[in-house]
Amino acid sequence: MMTTYAVEDGRLALRDGVLPAADLVHAVWIDLLNPTPEEEKAVQDALRLEIPTREEMQEIESSSRLYREEEALFLTANFLYGVENGEYGSTPITFVISNTALVTVRYATPKAFSVFALRCQRSPALVATPDAVMLHLFEQIVDRLADILERIGSDMDRASSASFRSARTKVKANQRDHDLREALITLGQVGEVTTRANDTLLGLTRILSFVSAEKATVIRKENQVLIKTLVRDVRSLVDHAGFLNNKATFLLDAVLGILNVEQNAIIKTFTVASVALMPPTLIASIYGMNFEYMPELGLRFGYPAALLLMVCSAALPILYFKRKGWL
Known part of the structure; x- marks a missing residue:
């Protein structure tokens, strides 16, 4: 599915489906979700850019994920998705940014994308330039990751408190076993989510470092400050994710110790x-x-x-x- 975003007369023009080349040229953001060959060809012909295939997006070497072709930057990283329904995973997303347009290629929908699309409808200024779209989208992803880490941290605290309270007080064996089992499941989820969140943060760090080192003209001067802010936020989340991982490991050892005592x-x-x-x-x-x-x-x-x-x-x-x- 292809969705194009453009600003016309100060208003957001949002269109779905394959558009003529003349309309694609004026789009600031082209979002490709599970693109068909026809959609890929239309974007490539209009913008004269080579859209990477799904197999190319899954390659892990840095040179295949971060590179430059003429004035366009090709940036790929893994992003966490599906935390809301418990079926979380990581999916590679490619950002192709030039002086005229940003093209995102993805095969899943992290919630940050949906939230940012709604924000663009309320604030068309977010879609003023391709680099602004990409950086504000990164900002939304970082905010979303922060919310996820805060939530799993709270879940971990509740599960550990319930398990330790059951171990200290005289409760029924069934209730104690249930609390300990829930604590183990929660700690396993914390480890899985924080690992995938770290993968996302690592990808964002590499992208921001690559963009800063390239000194590409696609990133305008007024948006350089936003890059520095994103780098600080990503570093703080990396530290917090590491803290949660260490805490989860400690609590896991404690819960296993309680089970051994029982x-x-x-x-x-x-x-x-x-x-x-x-x-x-x-x-x-x-x-x-x-x-x-x-x-x-x-x-x-x-x-x-x-x-x-x-x-x-x-x-x-x-x-x-x-x-x-x-x-």
Whole structure:
């Protein structure tokens, strides 16, 4: 799907579908989502730019993701998407920027793109120049990543508090197991999201560094300040994502430690029960022997005495364990 953005008489002109070359030339931003061959050809013929294929976008070497052809810059990075519905992933998005237009090629829709498209409709000044569109879009992506990191940080705090509270207080085993399981799931999600967010931030860092080093004419002087602001924001988010990763690792170790303690307590209970039942089992085995002459078999109180001996032989080990502090 092709969506073009242009400013006409101070208003945003937004059009969907393949347009004639004359209209594409006047577009400031051309957004290609799952582009068809016809859409790619129309953009290439109108702007005289080579649109990278999906296979080329997935290449990981830096020279294939960040390069320059004449006055146009080709910038590709992985971006996080799908966090809202829990089916998150990373998708490569290419930004082709020239003096006249910005072309974005993507095969998924991060929420930042949808939010920025709505902002453009309210504020057409955002689509004044191609470099302004790209930098303000980066700004929206950074804001979105900040919101995601804040949210998963809060989720991690709630999950860890619930698991530690259950470990400290006397709650039902089912509730404690549920809290610990939820904490493990949340910590796993935190690790996955922060890793993908770090990948996005790394891609943005490389793009901003490449644009600054190239000193390309496609980036106007008035937008250089915005690049510096973006670099500072990206660095701060990288630090925060690293902090969340370290915190998640610590909490994961703590939760696994709690689970080990619970398992050790269960194993200890079974061990004590086994040891306590060994003497009664021995006594019962002795009196289960079929010998003709066993003195106790002729006693009137032999049966109650044997039962009492079994109870005492089971109680004595338990009392001993409690005195040693093993129970």
